[in-house]
Amino acid sequence: MSIVDTVTKAMVPIHREGWPFIAISLVATLVVGWFVDPLFWIGLFITGWICYFFRDPKRVTPVGDGLVISPADGVVSHVGLVRPPQELEIGSEPLMRVSIFMNVFNCHVNRAPVGGKIERVAYRAGKFLNAELDKASEDNERNGLVIDTGEARIGVVQIAGLVARRIVCFVREGETITGGDRFGLIRFGSRLDVYFPAGTQPKVALGQTMIAGETILADLAQPQAPAQPLTRMS
Structure with missing residues (x-):
């Protein structure tokens, strides 16, 4: 198995509701970070947290009447x-x-x-x-x-x-x-x-x-x- 395959399988899907927030945060990070370097890393951390918040992992639901x-x-x-x-x-x-x-x-x-x-x-x-x-x-x-x-x-x-x-x-x-x-x-x-x-x-x-x-x-x-x-x- 290649490194790419390993990373892909390890990645947790992000719910579609999160993508607008991620995009806004990433753009803001790039713009602000262009002028103030330390703020770029803070913004990058915030963007990463937003990705984490909107994660949508697969779940295996028990099956049974009742x-x-x-x-x-x-x-x-x-x-x-x-x-x-x-x-x-x-x-x-x-x-x-x-x-x-x-x-x-x-x-x-x-x-x-x-x-x-x-x-x-x-x-x-x-x-x-x-x-x-x-x-x-x-x-x-x-x-x-x-x-x-x-x-x-x-x-x-x-x-x-x-x-x-x-x-x-x-x-x-x-x-x-x-x-x-x-x-x-x-x-x-x-x-x-x-x-x-x-x-x-x-x-x-x-x-x-x-x-x-x-x-x-x-x-x-x-x-x-x-x-x-x-x-x-x-």
Whole structure:
């Protein structure tokens, strides 16, 4: 194998959403660096970081009836019963929610947790609080999806964070998606909330590291526990 082949295989693809930012940063680096040499190296570092942020690595998604897969890279910041956002229109009763916080070093390409028909896409403007805060689910800018698997309805909400200023969604209502498919992206730090049917037993814990498209959040095919009453307001 040649050196070129080795380097090519080692390179991680960059998502198309990142190329405009990379181009702007690179041009700015060349222009500024022409006049001030030290700024060229700083700009080159920033351009490299932008390339890293918009990386889009390949993932191998587990296959199985009832499996719900993590839609995001990051760390589990919440597991518990919460009333889902009204705009999802999946009822007002408490549902199991798993929240995944993505810092600026995580891959920010979001993947479908299950396969099925996209029943609803609902965007809501809002604030840009720290995405780790629980109230970010209510107050921050967000975009929600409801995916109907035929057996259950799963809610997925993209939430903008303190630094994020743009939520990107690639899918529309009525489309069919496969578990692990890319459905969106959030720029520069954010969070994903996944809402399961009441009684779902998550297979993850607080602080656990998630890999989008690979980590199993729950198995809906297994017997589920009876729904529990909500013990606090969300």
